[in-house]
Each structure stands twice: as structure tokens, then as C-alpha cells.
Amino acid sequence: MPFGKHKGMPMEAVPARYLLWMWDEFLHAKPTAPSSPGALVHDYIKENFATLETEASDYIATKPPR
DSSP, rough: OSSSTTTOOOOSSOHHHHHHHHIIIIIIISSSSSSSSSHHHHHHHHTTTTHHHTTTTTTOSSSOOO
């Protein structure tokens, strides 16, 4: 994880609920710089969205990927 409260952790170790919260708050709109840390996290969440939702079944994402 390149930023935030879990900075430095492997992406697989970051809590699914936190990643889904980040998605809803600001990462649903992909950052414009393709190789920026935000864009990399965006892509990770988008690719793993279904799994993250399963892992964080108590969190309801409001902006699922298209």
C-alpha cells in the first residue's frame, strides 16, 4: 500500500473494508496519471472488487466498478 494508514503493507494485507471505503470516497474515479500510487491502488481494487466485497460483507459499497 503506497499511502494512507496502511502505508507499506502488502495490498493483500490491507483490510478489505478500508479498500472499499477508499474506493467509495475517492478512488472510484481513476487518477489521471496512469502510474501514480492512486491509479495503482484503483486498479488493484477494481480487479479484486468481488473478493473484497466478500471479505468485507458488512460493508456495502456505494460505487461499484462499471
